[in-house]
Amino acid sequence: MKAVRIHHYGGIDALKYEEAPKPEIGPDEILIKVVAAGINPIDWKMREGYMKETSKLHFPFILGWDVSGIVEDTGVLVSQFAKGDRVYSRSDTSRNGAYAEYIAVRASEVAFVPDSIPLNFAAAIPLAAQTAWAGLFEQGNLRKGQSILIHGASGGVGSFAVQFAKLVQAHIIATTSTKNVDFVKSLGANEVIDYTKEDFSNKVKNMDFVFDTIGKETQKKSWGALKKGGVLVSTVGADTKEAELHNVTAKSFMVNSNGARLQEISGLVDDNKIKVIIEKEFPLAEVKEAHKLSQEGHVRGKIILNM
């Protein structure tokens, strides 16, 4: 099959469009004929070897852990999916990914795609939406009426986080740059702070929750935005010692893959409660351009790769 593989850690030129063996499935797995792969920052972080101490890759390796496509084959223990089903998944990052014609995925990580959006757009959902969901509701227990500050609100994770927070009627303050202010308001934020013009830490105080997808200075300035006993949940690592000094809780997490959670999100998309925002589509052969764009750090919503 055609695939994009890396044979070593490295820059964009490590990505090779080439022939690779078609994956084989285990008894509890599904073979998906890939229609699209979603691009996430973890793709280029893995490529560059940022995570090699904790998640060592075995080369040659296929990147990409967001997939939408059609079931081609199922293992003997799989009963809930059948050949021809339209499915999607955030697959296991320790296994070969979705920059390929086929991917093998555990059935427990798969859900049926929303009927209301094109199949390739569904590849934008699994990793980012599940991260936002897990961060807000599983790590942080965001509830109706609470106040939340969402950093990076126009990005892949942030754009889903704003919409999920809106669903539970939280009061949302969000940070983004000038070009995305109206966009983030349209997703449901009550107040949007343009980080290129204003320092949020001068005006945002007494929040119940901070959802941090940015880290560094942004996280440092966020402790003072929380009320005593508040919680900061971060997708990029949280400084728990600093949190203690401010009498708040800090949590960081790595989202797991969960087909049942993803199925619930499919329902919200079909009910028109959650929008999927695609900034740009690329063909698989132009994966280098897609990585370059993601790595610049200013994507609005998501990038997808079409097979």
Ligand SMILES: NC(=O)c1ccc[n+]([C@@H]2O[C@H](COP(=O)([O-])OP(=O)(O)OC[C@H]3O[C@@H](n4cnc5c(N)ncnc54)[C@H](OP(=O)(O)O)[C@@H]3O)[C@@H](O)[C@H]2O)c1
């Ligand atoms: N722990 C996990 O399980 C997990 C899962 C998913 C993602 N992540 C990590 O979470 C981070 C975010 O992921 P993502 O997919 O959302 O990334 P992304 O789509 O690339 O996010 C880009 C967004 O960040 C915004 N941004 C950049 N600098 C900002 C600042 N100083 N303040 C506010 N917004 C700013 C940009 O808005 P402007 O263009 O307006 O600047 C852009 O819309 C990444 O580091 C990723 O690796 C972790």
